[in-house]
Amino acid sequence: QKEVEKDPGPLSVPEGAIVSLNCTYSNSAFQYFMWYRQYSRKGPELLMYTYSSGNKEDGRFTAQVDKSSKYISLFIRDSQPSDSATYLCAMSVGSQGNLIFGKGTKLSVKP
Amino acid sequence: KAGVTQTPRYLIKTRGQQVTLSCSPISGHRSVSWYQQTPGQGLQFLFEYFSETQRNKGNFPGRFSGRQFSNSRSEMNVSTLELGDSALYLCASSLRGGGAHEQYFGPGTRLTVT
Numbered sequence: 001q002k003e004v005e006k007d008p009g010p011l012s013v014p015e016g017a018i019v020s021l022n023c024t025y026s027n028s029a030f031q032y033f034m035w036y037r038q039y040s041r042k043g044p045e046l047l048m049y050t051y052s053s054g055n056k057e058d059g060r061f062t063a064q065v066d067k068s069s070k071y072i073s074l075f076i077r078d079s080q081p082s083d084s085a086t087y088l089c090a091m092s093v094g095s096q097g098n099l100i101f102g103k104g105t106k107l108s109v110k111p
Numbered sequence: 112k113a114g115v116t117q118t119p120r121y122l123i124k125t126r127g128q129q130v131t132l133s134c135s136p137i138s139g140h141r142s143v144s145w146y147q148q149t150p151g152q153g154l155q156f157l158f159e160y161f162s163e164t165q166r167n168k169g170n171f172p173g174r175f176s177g178r179q180f181s182n183s184r185s186e187m188n189v190s191t192l193e194l195g196d197s198a199l200y201l202c203a204s205s206l207r208g209g210g211a212h213e214q215y216f217g218p219g220t221r222l223t224v225t
Contacts, residue, residue, distance in 0.1 A: 031210065032210035032211060034213075034214075036216070042218055042219075043115070043117075043201050043216035043217050043218045043219045044154070044201070044216045045216070046213055046214070046215060046216075049213050051211075088153075088154065090154075091210070092209065092210020092211075093210065094209065094210060094211070098144060098156040098159060098167050098169065098209070098210075099144070099146075099154075099156065099203075099210060099214060100156070101146075101153055101154035101155075102153070103153040104153060104154075
């Protein structure tokens, strides 16, 4: 079993929709959780960074971590065509652990 | 503040050759991590350098190596290139590295091996 699994994609939604992206993981030692956005031909851009369980909100983006279910989510409200990109979840065991990435979900927001 | 820069952006090499990629982290960041991104395997960790020392290493063959200089700039070297080494190579800069500190990625170097 891979350490990090993402929900099947790609995903296509109309502009203004609420988008839900999810990853599950198997290693209960993960403590740090991130979401990155990657546009085509670009490097990943850090969107959200959370430690342990709970929610974090930043503008239209909300990240949720449920350590009991080993499940993390990213919600995008009022999605825009500019949100069209690949979204990658990443996680790390500890302060010196490298990042383990999910495969990424390609999101397309149609005008 | 300037972001992470990587050079060159694109590279075409032949099997058996070697290649060196360069990464300049964000000013003040002391950790540089390298990742390989392919469509099949996604983003995979290669190694991390902090204060000129390799602190962490992924599961890649010894043909992949790196180093970090006193100004935190880092280079990655791949020797005896194979077709399967074609990928986007990304470096990430962090204040102190690991998962406890945010990692910021550069634009990547796209390596094609023919």
